Amino acid sequence: MNIAVDIKNVSLSIKDREILKNINISIEEGHFLGIVGPNGGGKTTLVKVILGLIKPTSGSVSVFGASPETLITGKSFFGYLPQHQNIDPNFPASALDIVLMGRYSKAGFLRWPGRKDREKAMECMSMMGIEHLRNMHYSQLSGGQQQRISIARALAGEPKILILDEPSTGIDVVGQEDFYHLLKGLQKKMNLTILMVSHDIGTVTTYVDEISCLNINLYYHGNPLGALNEKVMTLLYGKNFDLLTHTDSCDKCERLRP
Amino acid sequence: MLEVISSPFMQKAFMAGILVSLLTGLISVFIVLRKMSFIGAGISHAAFGGVAIGFFTGLNPLFTAIIYSVAVAIGIESTGRKGRISEDVSIGIFYSVSMALGVALVSLSKAYNVDLFGYLFGNILAITQTDIILTVITFILVSGFIVIFLKDLFLSAYNEELAQISGVRVVFLNNLFLISLAVSIVISIRIVGIILVSALLVIPGATARLFARGLVSMIALSCLTGVVSVISGLLISYEYDIAPGASIVLASAFIFFLSLVLKKKR
Numbered sequence: 001m002n003i004a005v006d007i008k009n010v011s012l013s014i015k016d017r018e019i020l021k022n023i024n025i026s027i028e029e030g031h032f033l034g035i036v037g038p039n040g041g042g043k044t045t046l047v048k049v050i051l052g053l054i055k056p057t058s059g060s061v062s063v064f065g066a067s068p069e070t071l072i073t074g075k076s077f078f079g080y081l082p083q084h085q086n087i088d089p090n091f092p093a094s095a096l097d098i099v100l101m102g103r104y105s106k107a108g109f110l111r112w113p114g115r116k117d118r119e120k121a122m123e124c125m126s127m128m129g130i131e132h133l134r135n136m137h138y139s140q141l142s143g144g145q146q147q148r149i150s151i152a153r154a155l156a157g158e159p160k161i162l163i164l165d166e167p168s169t170g171i172d173v174v175g176q177e178d179f180y181h182l183l184k185g186l187q188k189k190m191n192l193t194i195l196m197v198s199h200d201i202g203t204v205t206t207y208v209d210e211i212s213c214l215n216i217n218l219y220y221h222g223n224p225l226g227a228l229n230e231k232v233m234t235l236l237y238g239k240n241f242d243l244l245t246h247t248d249s250c251d252k253c254e255r256l257r258p
Numbered sequence: 259m260l261e262v263i264s265s266p267f268m269q270k271a272f273m274a275g276i277l278v279s280l281l282t283g284l285i286s287v288f289i290v291l292r293k294m295s296f297i298g299a300g301i302s303h304a305a306f307g308g309v310a311i312g313f314f315t316g317l318n319p320l321f322t323a324i325i326y327s328v329a330v331a332i333g334i335e336s337t338g339r340k341g342r343i344s345e346d347v348s349i350g351i352f353y354s355v356s357m358a359l360g361v362a363l364v365s366l367s368k369a370y371n372v373d374l375f376g377y378l379f380g381n382i383l384a385i386t387q388t389d390i391i392l393t394v395i396t397f398i399l400v401s402g403f404i405v406i407f408l409k410d411l412f413l414s415a416y417n418e419e420l421a422q423i424s425g426v427r428v429v430f431l432n433n434l435f436l437i438s439l440a441v442s443i444v445i446s447i448r449i450v451g452i453i454l455v456s457a458l459l460v461i462p463g464a465t466a467r468l469f470a471r472g473l474v475s476m477i478a479l480s481c482l483t484g485v486v487s488v489i490s491g492l493l494i495s496y497e498y499d500i501a502p503g504a505s506i507v508l509a510s511a512f513i514f515f516l517s518l519v520l521k522k523k524r
Contacts, residue, residue, distance in 0.1 A: 051423055078423055090467050091291070091416065092476040101413050105424040111409035137471055157424075 002029040002064065004161055004193040005050055010059035012045060019045050020056070023218045027210070029064075029160070032187050032194045034208035034224065036201045038237055041215035043197045044083055047165055050195070051078060064160065079154030083165035083197070087146075089139040095149050096134040099125055102156030117156075124152040128182070147179065155186070161193045162186070168200065176200075180207045201227070262496055270390060271382040271449070271502070275492050277393045278446045279458070279484030284404050285442050286463030287473075287480045288435065291415035297334060299456035300349035301436075302443045304330040306452045307356030309377050310363035319377070320392070320444060327440035330356060335436055339429070379451035380503035382495060389448050396445045400438045407431060412473050449488070451503035458484060461510040468521045483513055 005027040012020040020042045027033050035043050048054040050061055052068025061068055063077055079102070102124070103117040113121070125131040128148040133141060141149065147167065154162055164183075168176040184207055187194050198204045205211060205224035213220040213227050219235040220227045227233075262268050289298050308326025312319030330352050338345030364374060376384050404411065410431050414421035422428050439459075446455045462483040463476070470476030491506030498505075 048419075051419075053419055053422060080420060080423055082417060082419055087416065088291070088293075092467065092470040092473050093416070094472065097472060098416070101416060101420070101424075104409055104413055104426075107409075110406060 003027070004029040004031070004064060005195070006062045007046075007050070008060050008062075010046075010049060010056045010061060012042075012049065012054070012056045018216055020049070021217050023059070023214070025212055025218065025221055027193060027195065029193050030187070030191045031210060032184070032208045033196070034204040034211045035195065035197045035214055036199065036204060036211060036227075036236075037214040039199070041236075043214055044165055046214065047163055047195065047197055051080060051163065077160040079157055079159030079162045081150050081154055081162075081164045081167050087138065091138055093138050094134065095130065095136050095138065095141065095145075096121060096125070098138060098149050099134075099152045099156050102153040105157055120158070121152070121156050124155045125149075127155065127186075128152045144179075151182075155190075159192070161195065164194070164196045166197055166199065168198065176203065183207070262493065267383055267385070268492070268496060270385045270387070271492055272489065274385050274390050274393050275449050275488040275502075275506075276485055277390070277397050278449050279462075279488040280481050281393070281397050281400055281442050282446055282455075282458040283462045283481030283484035284401060284477060285439055286459050286461070286484070287466065287477050288404075288411050288415060288463075289439070289459050290463030290467055291412075294439075295456070295460045296346060296349055297331075297436075298439065298443070298459040300334060300353040301327050301331050301440050302447075302452055302455045302459070303353040304356035305440075305444055305447060306360035306377070307363075308444070309447070309452070310360035310367070314363040314367040320389075320447075323444045323447070324441055326356070327444055328437050331436035331440040332433060335432055375501070377447060377451060378453050378503075379501035380447075380449050380454070380506070381451075382449075382492065382502050385448050393445050396441055400442055403434060403438050407434070408473070411435065449502060450506055451501065454503035454507045457507040457510060458487075461507075461514050462487070465510075465514045465517045468517050483510065487513060 003026055005025070007023055007025040010020055010023040011018070023046065025033075035046065037043050045054060049056050050063070050068060052061075055069070096118075099121040100113045100117060103113050103121060104111045107113045107117050122131060122134070125134060128151055130145060130148045130152065133145060133149070138146070138149075151162075151167075162183075168179060180203065183194060183196070186192055196204070196208070205228060208224050210222060211220065211224040211227045212218060213232055213236050215236050220232045263272075289295060305323045305327045307330075308323030309319040311317070311326060312322035315322065334345065334348050334352055337343055337348045343351075373381060373384060375381070410421065410426045413424060414426055414428055414431060418428055421431075443455055443459070446458060450458055462480040465483045466476045466479035470479050487510035488506050491509040492502055494500060494505040494509065495502040
């Protein structure tokens with residue numbers, strides 16, 4: 001099995017404040033990793049270090065054997081969904097225009113997408129079940145549709161690694177469940193390596209292969225069920241938390257849809 | 259009407275005005291999409307310092323203003339990016355200091371016959387053949403830059419980090435954009451003046467964004483708004499003897515508010 005991302009002894013301080021401390025994580029190709037932890041725990045920063053957007057103070061990151069900084073100038077392995085997209089509702093783009101942005105790193109002269117790029121973009125939109133939205137203006141789409149457009153955009157660049165930072169923000173509970181199923185399907189179908197940052201530790205553990213619990217330090221990395229114990233949770237969130245577990249036979253839980 | 263078109267100085271004003279409106283119409287799209295209105299206003303006010311250096315040293319004020327404005331633009335960008343001080347604070351400091359420097363240098367300079375009002379609010383009579391040639395050259399360079407980097411600019415307006423991981427050299431692109439912006443501002447000063455040029459950097463793009471469904475249509479609508487504003491503004495300026503900067507900006511503001519009302523009614 002190939003190692004997709006190898007993070008070795010990564011530490012990062014900004015203005016004397018420690019953001020990440022001696023992080024070691026190795027992700028195998030085709031695996032689905034969830035990164036959880038409290039706000040301000042360094043999850044987004046770690047993602048940006050992996051992407052090559054921020055240089056760590058010490059330690060190294062390699063992505064399929066190459067450093068992220070060299071990848072950033074060439075053909076990237078990444079499909080990325082940033083945490084806060086903050087897109088102007090009047091941004092002059094149709095759904096297809098946004099998906100085509102994912103092809104810019106591969107498009108030819110002056111990054112103008114050609115026929116092949118359009119075909120790939122449409123293929124990704126149809127994979128997301130949103131091809132009928134292609135001519136809709138971005139502002140006319142719902143939160144869930146915008147999210148699917150963003151995933152289609154990230155997939156259009158034919159990435160080997162999909163990185164999603166809090167992707168379920170703005171989507172309702174039922175939508176979130178569908179969304180995680182969709183990701184799981186993509187992982188299997190395309191042998192995609194997926195890294196997903198989330199605050200929703202309960203749901204994430206159901207879908208991911210491995211979990212990393214991060215709060216400046218890495219407190220746990222491994223099987224998702226192993227993270228759901230008091231010791232790890234106390235290290236991660238402090239003492240003020242209640243760990244609720246739900247099973248299939250739990251009579252207090254009401255499923256929101258059949 | 260014929261009288262307006264046949265007078266040589268108005269022909270020059272129209273020619274320069276249309277070129278300036280196309281230039282600012284192009285730039286305005288990205289100023290609006292990248293939320294850079296304040297930096298545009300900052301650089302245009304800072305240009306006064308550059309013009310005053312020209313008065314003081316006896317060099318061509320347009321030339322000194324271009325050099326000075328480009329330096330201020332890059333200064334604002336680099337201090338903001340390094341995070342030492344926030345960009346809005348940096349703009350606030352650069353532009354007020356440049357205005358102060360301008361006032362001090364104009365007071366000290368011996369050139370009493372300087373057309374200060376013309377530089378501040380535009381002067382149709384001041385437009386020379388050289389100004390038109392300079393405007394044509396700037397228009398070719400800036401539109402060339404925008405065509406070559408159109409997709410990079412579009413992607414970085416959408417999300418700068420995504421642009422970076424797609425291989426866009428964001429800092430290089432920003433610096434080129436700021437240089438284009440600074441040069442376009444200085445070139446537009448003859449027509450609209452230092453104080454009011456920032457309106458032409460914002461209003462056409464803001465008007466176009468109300469209706470545009472894509473980037474190309476936004477560029478076309480922005481340029482159209484600019485051209486209509488400049489032509490009507492120049493005619494009003496000629497008819498009522500108003501400084502052209504004021505009449506052009508009022509015309510563009512009228513188009514913007516009319517568009518806003520039409521958009522709400524749709």
